[in-house]
Amino acid sequence: MLRLFVPAPTRLARTLATHASSPAQSSRLSWSKQQIQDLYDSPLMDLVFRAASVHRQHHDPSKIQLCTLMNIKTGGCTEDCSYCSQSSRYSTPTKASRLVDIEPVLEAARKAKENGSTRFCMGAAWRDLAGRKRGFEKILEMVREVRAMDMEVCTTLGMLSPDQARQLKEAGLTAYNHNLDTSREFYPQVITTRSYDERLDTISAVRDAGISVCSGGILGLGESDADRVGLIWEVSNMPEHPESFPVNALVPIEGTPLENNEPVKYHVLLRDNRNGPHRPPEHHYPTGRWPKHPGRIRAGYMLTTPCSPWDEDKAMMSRWGLTGMNSFEQQEQLEASKATRPEENVAQAA
Ligand code: SF4
Numbered sequence: 001m002l003r004l005f006v007p008a009p010t011r012l013a014r015t016l017a018t019h020a021s022s023p024a025q026s027s028r029l030s031w032s033k034q035q036i037q038d039l040y041d042s043p044l045m046d047l048v049f050r051a052a053s054v055h056r057q058h059h060d061p062s063k064i065q066l067c068t069l070m071n072i073k074t075g076g077c078t079e080d081c082s083y084c085s086q087s088s089r090y091s092t093p094t095k096a097s098r099l100v101d102i103e104p105v106l107e108a109a110r111k112a113k114e115n116g117s118t119r120f121c122m123g124a125a126w127r128d129l130a131g132r133k134r135g136f137e138k139i140l141e142m143v144r145e146v147r148a149m150d151m152e153v154c155t156t157l158g159m160l161s162p163d164q165a166r167q168l169k170e171a172g173l174t175a176y177n178h179n180l181d182t183s184r185e186f187y188p189q190v191i192t193t194r195s196y197d198e199r200l201d202t203i204s205a206v207r208d209a210g211i212s213v214c215s216g217g218i219l220g221l222g223e224s225d226a227d228r229v230g231l232i233w234e235v236s237n238m239p240e241h242p243e244s245f246p247v248n249a250l251v252p253i254e255g256t257p258l259e260n261n262e263p264v265k266y267h268v269l270l271r272d273n274r275n276g277p278h279r280p281p282e283h284h285y286p287t288g289r290w291p292k293h294p295g296r297i298r299a300g301y302m303l304t305t306p307c308s309p310w311d312e313d314k315a316m317m318s319r320w321g322l323t324g325m326n327s328f329e330q331q332e333q334l335e336a337s338k339a340t341r342p343e344e345n346v347a348q349a350a
Helices: 033-040 044-058 102-114 133-148 162-171 196-208 225-236 266-275 310-320 329-339
Strands: 002-004 063-073 119-124 152-156 175-177 212-214 217-219 247-249 295-301 347-349
Touching (some): 033 225, 044 266, 102 133, 133 152, 162 196, 225 266
Parallel strands (some): 063 295, 175 212
């Protein structure tokens, strides 16, 4: 049986937001593209206010979760994602490497924890785990060991089968990242080596295994506003919303097909980030320097572009009056929120 949230009545068009919407207004699973477009086009400050109001109903606004990413296998990827410096199809500064050993990963996780991160994410640049039996066993061990440090564990390993998702769950995986990137319509202009539906299949496998879903997109790929709305629409109409909706801004990488793309405008990033009509406990991961609650990715070990060091993160949090969340605090909030909104949890579908 699949549990669904019942769509709650929601007023979509308001000229002025003067009070916070109720929790019941902010959780629903059935949206038309026009409804999302109307929200998307609403005055920016109204949108920001409404998003912040919903956020405050379910989160302490002074808290964010700190996550550290580590690339455990870099470059040499067979896929053709046109934004990615790790694709072997493009001539970029990123050098290919093999899957790293377990101990350096654990050392990195320990250091991340010492510096306040409560989630440790491991990313591998490849299409999927086919033919990587030993590598997968190594990754499962990494997941077990990091989880034993009382940290949340996330991975991004390309496409997963249901059985692989189940094994990751058994090893203690908290969340799995698999972005949709953009709208279904624009997607073929960005990637041709795997389909949108294949991405959705992986997300379903992750969800069915009981792992939290982290799935969002990238802005600045050359997409239109309609594509940005299309991405939100796709995610908003999933049987269950992702717990995380990362909104990334493209950093154009020399040698990729998108190397000359214009940086996405700040207000577009803000609008998209505030517009995802997901259930309230979900968090948004930022990949820039501005804190969008309640998540911040710190990448001391990963990514193909420079990131801020630990001290800079800490100084920023101090300036903004933010403190880091404990491990699994998000999850507890999500469960508490569901428990206090039983009227939304009554629909069940076979
Ligand atoms: S699958 Fe991942 S690593 Fe490979 S090209 Fe696409 S984004 Fe890059």
